[in-house]
């Protein structure tokens with residue numbers, strides 16, 4: 500999927516945004532790429548009764564300018580694809596986007612319930628009950644299924660990227676790490692036995708060797724030693740570029756970022772991008788073996804574990820130990836084995852070809868006994884999701900207009916050069932209201 504020029508993206512948006520008629524009510528969050536504001540339209544919605552979220556990427560301060568710009572445009576394009584006839588109740592739609600010489604910005608519906616991480620922290624013992632886990636998982640599986648059907652692998656599933664709408668239903672956010680895979684029928688796929696020699700690293704040395712493979716020796720894995728003749732319809736990544744820039748994503752998440760190495764295979768069949776948040780990275784990505792949709796099902800296993808126990812299963816003292824655990828350790832369960840632990844184990848299968856979801860995608864997961872009784876066709880009809888966010892009153896009075904977004908960045912970039920003003924005070928306050 501080529502990234503269209505900005506003009507074309509704007510044409511596909513129904514409404515036009517302009518910084519002149521937008522006001523920010525508060526900062527909703529900050530990520531590596533941009534700042535997300537709660538905004539309202541000053542003429543169409545002067546009292547901010549239906550505000551929306553606006554993600555703003557400042558072009559001038561991009562550390563890795565080209566990469567961040569590319570990722571921002573990519574996210575706009577994915578959101579555009581998810582709008583119109585491809586809308587899904589658990590995925591965001593693009594309201595509109597805008598570009599100025601200084602900024603790229605796009606608007607999506609506001610999710611007032613915060614993210615699943617924040618929500619979990621508000622629960623007793625900071626974990627969700629199995630019933631609540633079932634509800635959220637069911638919706639996330641449907642959202643991932645929809646993305647996969649569109650040929651998009653999400654690659655960044657984690658609690659911070661699952662937002663809760665005012666209705667209590669979920670919305671996945673942050674598509675800058677996603678990418679498209681193209682569907683084609685092939686007769687050869689990797690045999691799981693080809694992967695075994697990296698499943699059990701005996702010591703730190705073998706671990707670092709396997710990580711180094713992503714840089715230097717990965718060609719050894721480009722051509723599998725053995726092939727199985729199977730007529731399977733498989734998905735393979737479209738290779739967009741051969742950029743070898745190591746990019747650090749300073750995520751807002753509480754886990755440290757992962758270096759992503761964009762190593763693409765010459766034959767264009769497999770992607771070797773090293774992507775994700777380290778505790779959520781799948782073994783095949785750690786090994787540098789390339790990956791397919793199954794990385795999302797692995798991440799779903801980690802997410803399920805975290806929602807249930809409040810911690811991820813393979814977290815180590817440092818990244819190296821985390822990766823070693825991902826490759827070799829089995830998830831530990833403090834409770835007695837049941838349907839939910841079975842689901843987790845089957846999603847956290849190290850060999851992607853044996854992982855639940857590998858053969859038939861989301862259908863396999865939906866059929867798991869943990870979801871027995873779930874009416875998949877009626878998920879959106881569930882009137883009372885387990886947790887309904889408290890409604891915040893963001894409405895502004897006629898006199899309080901909010902903040903000009905360009906002014907916000909001006910103040911942010913040169914605080915010393917500015918005298919104390921109501922707007923810098925505003926910035927101080929909004930910083931305090933960030934999630």
Ligand SMILES: Nc1ncnc2c1ncn2[C@@H]1O[C@H](COP(=O)(O)OP(=O)(O)OP(=O)(O)O)[C@@H](O)[C@H]1O
Nearest residue numbers: 527528530531532533535552608609610673750751
């Ligand atoms: N639609 C929304 N409604 C409410 N809050 C939102 C919305 N979109 C984003 N946010 C908030 O803004 C934060 C940052 O958004 P997002 O993850 O999209 O930015 P990012 O720059 O891509 O971050 P990252 O470093 O994780 O890539 C989110 O964690 C969330 O708290």
